[in-house]
Amino acid sequence: MTPDSTPADVAATVSAAEPPRPITRRSLHDEIVTRVRDMIIEGALAPGARIHEGQLGQQLGVSRTPLREALKFLASEGLIELVPNRGAVVRSFTPKDVRDMLDVLAVLESFAARLACRNASSVEIAEVRALHDRMTERYHVRDRLEYFKLNQQIHSAFLRLSGNATLEAAHAAIQSRLKRIRYIGNREPQQWQDAMAEHQAMIGALEARDGEALARIVTKHMEGTWKRVKATL
Amino acid sequence: MTPDSTPADVAATVSAAEPPRPITRRSLHDEIVTRVRDMIIEGALAPGARIHEGQLGQQLGVSRTPLREALKFLASEGLIELVPNRGAVVRSFTPKDVRDMLDVLAVLESFAARLACRNASSVEIAEVRALHDRMTERYHVRDRLEYFKLNQQIHSAFLRLSGNATLEAAHAAIQSRLKRIRYIGNREPQQWQDAMAEHQAMIGALEARDGEALARIVTKHMEGTWKRVKATL
DNA sequence: TGCGCGTATACTGTATGCAGCATGTACGCT
DNA sequence: AGCGTACATGCTGCATACAGTATACGCGCA
Numbered sequence: 001m002t003p004d005s006t007p008a009d010v011a012a013t014v015s016a017a018e019p020p021r022p023i024t025r026r027s028l029h030d031e032i033v034t035r036v037r038d039m040i041i042e043g044a045l046a047p048g049a050r051i052h053e054g055q056l057g058q059q060l061g062v063s064r065t066p067l068r069e070a071l072k073f074l075a076s077e078g079l080i081e082l083v084p085n086r087g088a089v090v091r092s093f094t095p096k097d098v099r100d101m102l103d104v105l106a107v108l109e110s111f112a113a114r115l116a117c118r119n120a121s122s123v124e125i126a127e128v129r130a131l132h133d134r135m136t137e138r139y140h141v142r143d144r145l146e147y148f149k150l151n152q153q154i155h156s157a158f159l160r161l162s163g164n165a166t167l168e169a170a171h172a173a174i175q176s177r178l179k180r181i182r183y184i185g186n187r188e189p190q191q192w193q194d195a196m197a198e199h200q201a202m203i204g205a206l207e208a209r210d211g212e213a214l215a216r217i218v219t220k221h222m223e224g225t226w227k228r229v230k231a232t233l
Numbered sequence: 234m235t236p237d238s239t240p241a242d243v244a245a246t247v248s249a250a251e252p253p254r255p256i257t258r259r260s261l262h263d264e265i266v267t268r269v270r271d272m273i274i275e276g277a278l279a280p281g282a283r284i285h286e287g288q289l290g291q292q293l294g295v296s297r298t299p300l301r302e303a304l305k306f307l308a309s310e311g312l313i314e315l316v317p318n319r320g321a322v323v324r325s326f327t328p329k330d331v332r333d334m335l336d337v338l339a340v341l342e343s344f345a346a347r348l349a350c351r352n353a354s355s356v357e358i359a360e361v362r363a364l365h366d367r368m369t370e371r372y373h374v375r376d377r378l379e380y381f382k383l384n385q386q387i388h389s390a391f392l393r394l395s396g397n398a399t400l401e402a403a404h405a406a407i408q409s410r411l412k413r414i415r416y417i418g419n420r421e422p423q424q425w426q427d428a429m430a431e432h433q434a435m436i437g438a439l440e441a442r443d444g445e446a447l448a449r450i451v452t453k454h455m456e457g458t459w460k461r462v463k464a465t466l
Numbered sequence: 467t468g469c470g471c472g473t474a475t476a477c478t479g480t481a482t483g484c485a486g487c488a489t490g491t492a493c494g495c496t
Numbered sequence: 497a498g499c500g501t502a503c504a505t506g507c508t509g510c511a512t513a514c515a516g517t518a519t520a521c522g523c524g525c526a
Contacts, residue, residue: 027317028509029305053478063511065298068479069305072262076309078402084260085517087478100397107344111337164333169311170403261479286508296481301509318487320508 028062032070035060040079040090041179047092051080078177091177095233098181099226101174106222108171109159110215116161117211125206128157132203139196148183154199158206185229198224261295265303268293273312273323274412280325284313311410324410328466331414332459334407339455341404342392343448349394350444358439361390365436372429381416387432391439418462431457 036056039045057067075082081091093101135150155175159168185191198221205214269289272278290300308315314324326334368383388408392401418424431454438447 029315054476064478065510065512069302069509072302072306073309076306082262085478086519097398100399103397104341104344104399104403107340108337111340164336165330166333166337166407170337170407173406174399174403287506297508298480298482302479318508319489 028066045090049090051088102222106219109218112159112162113214114211117209119163120161184232191228278323282323284321335455339452342451345392345395346447347444350442352396353394417465424461
């Protein structure tokens with residue numbers, strides 16, 4: 001079967017229920033970018049640590065060329081820093097850097113809040129609600145990793161509802177830099193409970209389509225995030 | 234002289250007036266990124282055009298390897314798009330894309346406005362004023378290219394005054410994508426005059442340190458920019 | 467013993483070569 | 497004549513090899 005087979009072709013060969021989704025051929029580039037990004041977020045590559053091309057390449061089973069290309073990509077994202085003739089180091093952030101990022105995130109999310117309340121369809125809002133409910137469930141059984149993942153998904157979905165791709169991308173770029181730091185926060189039960197309460201308010205305002213209220217809540221939420229993480233810096 | 238010579242060393246060899254600024258060794262990577270970015274902004278590489286690695290490499294006098302690395306970097310900036318196994322194409326934007334970017338810029342600049350009015354020193358504000366005066370001068374003699382460059386510099390300086398590096402970077406990333414489109418605008422004398430008036434109001438509010446007013450003005454300015462460019466899309 | 471210098475080593479930066487994939491073209495079949 | 501298919505070509509994706517630069521160590525000298 002050729003890659004550009006029509007839906008009709010596929011329907012003839014496979015169950016009609018399955019959509020003709022094209023085979024995802026993850027390029028090595030994407031694969032490496034994702035893997036290295038995850039290594040940084042998970043702490044396998046500590047902030048300030050120098051990245052050894054030969055070593056890391058061998059570890060991932062790829063040659064230096066695609067690895068280097070991936071590093072340039074991550075550098076543009078702001079996750080690593082390129083020092084001429086001395087290679088790449090994992091970027092480390094000062095408390096002020098983190099504070100600044102949270103401030104920008106608050107501004108972006110507030111804007112997204114207003115747009116989402118205006119533009120999102122009821123179906124889309126229901127989907128976020130579903131994510132929220134699953135997250136609440138994870139909170140009750142204290143499944144921190146899964147809770148965290150759903151939390152990130154909610155924020156991303158929320159940004160997507162704004163319908164502004166640039167806004168979404170700008171948000172995602174900053175968010176990815178903070179992922180690690182945010183994960184480390186939320187460890188104290190009280191803090192976790194606070195975060196949960198804020199999320200509860202968020203979903204409520206979204207369903208009421210009260211953009212102004214939602215904007216206020218996400219700003220407050222970001223302030224809360226700062227309180228939760230600043231001690232760990 | 235070794236690269237890490239102390240200020241004392243330098244003072245002994247060169248005029249004391251010259252600061253010991255280290256020799257700028259632009260890496261090939263930076264050089265290529267800048268050149269290709271400029272080629273896109275200036276239109277030498279048209280939106281939608283496919284980038285031929287071998288050809289462009291030869292044109293720039295570099296091999297494919299560093300060029301490819303630079304392309305990955307630009308892809309992360311959003312200036313070009315990478316299609317697996319088919320190389321890179323210059324990204325083209327729909328009117329909605331442009332509108333979305335301007336909306337985000339408005340939000341970022343409004344935030345920067347409030348911060349700048351609070352944090353900037355009088356000296357820094359005076360520097361922006363100086364840029365503004367030079368720009369006014371270029372406007373009066375109808376030097377459009379120089380006007381445009383100073384305009385960009387003012388916006389960048391303004392963002393720097395906010396003191397939030399993340400904000401500055403996020404703004405710069407979007408701004409660079411719009412550079413070409415913005416330059417094409419402002420061609421009608423009336424439009425140019427309008428833009429000039431808005432800038433006049435901006436610098437006034439900055440000097441008065443009226444953050445709220447400045448925020449309103451930059452938002453209005455962005456709305457004006459949209460009016461100026463939308464016809465060209 | 468401490469400092470300065472030279473050398474060695476190891477890593478990054480760049481070029482080149484080969485393999486795989488996409489596309490355009492020409493031929494054969496219906 | 498029209499369509500499908502096989503092949504040729506040219507590009508990208510990746511690996512390897514070489515050159516240039518930073519760093520660390522050791523030696524000589526004050």
